[in-house]
Amino acid sequence: MSLSIHINFNGQCQEAFEFYAEHLHGTIGTMLSYKNSPVSATQPADWQNKIVHANILIKDIELAGADVKPEQYQQPTGFNLLLGCSSENEVNTMFDLLSAGGQVILAPQTTFWSARYAIVIDRFGVPWKLNCGT
Structure with a gap:
């Protein structure tokens, strides 16, 4: 499976x-x-x-x-692809790439669980969360 x-x-x-x-x-x-x-x-x-x-x-x-045909397309909702990054710099780099032409939900920042965290919807309509736990 x-x-x-x-x-x-x-x-x-x-x-x-x-x-x-x-x-x-x-x-x-x-x-x-x-x-x-x-x-x-x-x-x-x-x-x-x-x-x-x-x-x-x-x-x-x-x-x-x-x-899918335009009349069948619905932008993805209810989930995000979680991209685990190995460094704060990688979060910043991936954020810049994925946010170009897309929508920024949360700019890269430090959180209580992550050294660097961001949320973006890329220009293809795919939602991403970027996380660096180090």
Whole structure:
């Protein structure tokens, strides 16, 4: 048995996974477009290059994702991806990367449980918490 996280994207799955691969040192496994899948014939021409299924491995955690039609998309709520950082500087760096074009919920700061902690929603609509326990 395994546990993965699946995220629906508003047409930005490929861009998001390429960003995560570059900045979170992830490895993309699958990036399957609608045009290269068995459901290609049922999709409109402007949707053929969108992603029907993708996965990426980041530090032994698998994220999966897909693009959903705009009328089906809902921004993720009720959870955050928690990124454990090894230093205060790494929290600051990851915060700068993830907050660019996104929404800052809580700027990096010291808390009673963390040397550096921040909350951000990235430009792809994915909510993140960044934590450094040292």
